[in-house]
Amino acid sequence: MKNSASTVKEPARTLPVALETDVCVVGGSCTGVFAAVTAARLGARVALIENQGFLGGVATAGLVNVWHSLYDITGERQIIAGLTQETLERLGRRQAVVVRDRKDASVYAYMNTEELKIELDELVAEARVIPFLHTRFCAAIMDGPRLTAAVIEDKSGRRAIRAGMFIDATGDGDVLVRAGLPVRVADVLQPPTTCAIIQGCGELKRADPAFHLEKAVFDPNHPRGLRHAFGWSAPVVRGKDLTMAAITRVAGVNCADAADLTRAEIEGRRQVRSMLDVLRDRPAGDQVSLVGLAATIGIRETRHAVCLHQITEMELLHGTPAADVIGCGSYRVDVHHNGRPGITFRYLDGREEVMEDGGWRSGRWCPPGTATATYYQIPYRALVPQGAVNLLAAGRMLDADPGAYGALRVMVNCNQTGEAAGAAAWTALQRNCGVAEVPVTEVQSALRRLGGLPALN
C-alpha cells in the first residue's frame, strides 16, 4: 500500500568499501556468471553480486531446467558455443544433463539445476571471481554520468564496491534505474510463473494411460482447474518420477514493482496448490506430492534498457546480419499471453502457431516462398544503454521489441549477452573508452579466443 504523504529522512553516511575491482557484475544468473567469468578469463579482477545464496537466477531459483538449441534450425550449423557449451559439458561429466535434439524448437537439453548451482560455484572459483552471495545491490554512486561504486546490503551491513566497469545482469535493470538511465516497460509484459517439482505423475499415468499433466490441470470442468490454457513440464534429470511443472501464470503484474512482486509470489503458489488439488482428484492422486517449489517466482519480463539499438521482431525473424554481432540464436518467438489464455509462436521458417481459448491456429508470419533465415544475430548495440559510460546491460533487460524479445529472452541467448558484456567491459578498460566507443571487432576476437561466437559467413 502506498502512502506518498509520509517520508523519513535517511541520514547521509560514509560507507566502507568492501572491494575495489576492475569489473563489478550485479546479478548472478548464468548471464551474470558468464559475464564475470569471461571478464576474469580475459584478465580482469571481478566482483559478482547476487541476492540469493546461490547462483543461476531463473534456472536455479526458478527451477527452469531447459536450454534450447546451440544449432541453427537445420541442426547442421553450430551457432552457440562458449560457456553455454562448456557448462553443458561440465554437467554432462556429472550425468546432470540430457541433451536431446539439435532441431527441436522446444527442448535441446534438460539440466539438473541443483547440480547447476554447484557447477556455477566452481566456474566462478576457478576464474577467481569474487562472489558476494545473499547480497543486494541497492544504490549507485555516480560521478556525473560515470558509475563509480555499487552500494550493497548484506549481513555485514551497507558497503560499497568500487569498479571501473559495471554490468547490470539483474534481469530488472535495477542498476540502470539507480544510475538514472532510461528504462522502458512494455505495455503488455510476458507474465511470471511459479514453477514446482511434482512427484507422482508417472503413477497417475500408470493409473490412467490417457493422463496428460497439462490437459489435466487446465480441465475446464474441474472447479480448481487453471484457466490460461498453456503451460509446459519437463522431467527432472536423475529424478525418480519427478516432473518440473512450469504451468502457473500470474496476469497483470510488473515484478519490478514491490507490491506486484509480493502479490505474484503468493498467487503463483496458490495456483500450484490448485494444480495439486486437481491432480489429487485423479486415480492414484494420493501418490502425488509437492517436492520442490521455486525459491522465487520465475519472472519473464520487466524493464528493458533503452539502448543504442532496439532489436525488432522482423529484423530477428529475417536473420538480419549485424556488423557488431556478439551472439546468435535460433529459438522461436515465444510470447506467453497476459490476461488471456494461450501463447504465440513464430518460427524462423515462416510458420506461426497461436494458441487461444479455442485451441491451436496455424498460419504464417510471412508469405510462402519468402526467403527466411536459419538463425538470427544479436548486436552489441542492444546491450549499450543510451547515456552510459561504464555500464552495460545483459540478459533479459536487453533492448528488443516484444516479438524479438519473445525469442531473445531464453537462456542460451541471455548467456551470450553476458559473455559479450564481460568481454566488452574488459575491452573498454583496456582501451580506456566508454561502452559506446568499444571497438566491437576486439570484443568479437576476445569471445572467439575464449571459444564463443562461432565464425559466421
Ligand SMILES: Cc1cc2nc3c(=O)[nH]c(=O)nc-3n(C[C@H](O)[C@H](O)[C@H](O)COP(=O)(O)OP(=O)(O)OC[C@H]3O[C@@H](n4cnc5c(N)ncnc54)[C@H](O)[C@@H]3O)c2cc1C
Ligand atoms: C517460468 C519461466 C520459464 C522459462 N522457460 C525457459 C526455458 O525453458 N528455457 C530458457 O532458456 N529460458 C526460459 N525462460 C526464460 C529465461 O529463464 C529468462 O529469460 C532468463 O533466465 C533471464 O536471465 P537473466 O539473467 O536476465 O535474469 P534472471 O535469471 O532473472 O537473473 C537475475 C539475477 O539477478 C539477481 N538480482 C536481481 N536483482 C538484484 C539486486 N538488486 N541485487 C542483487 N542481485 C539481484 C537475481 O537474484 C537473479 O539471480 C523462462 C522463464 C520463466 C520465468
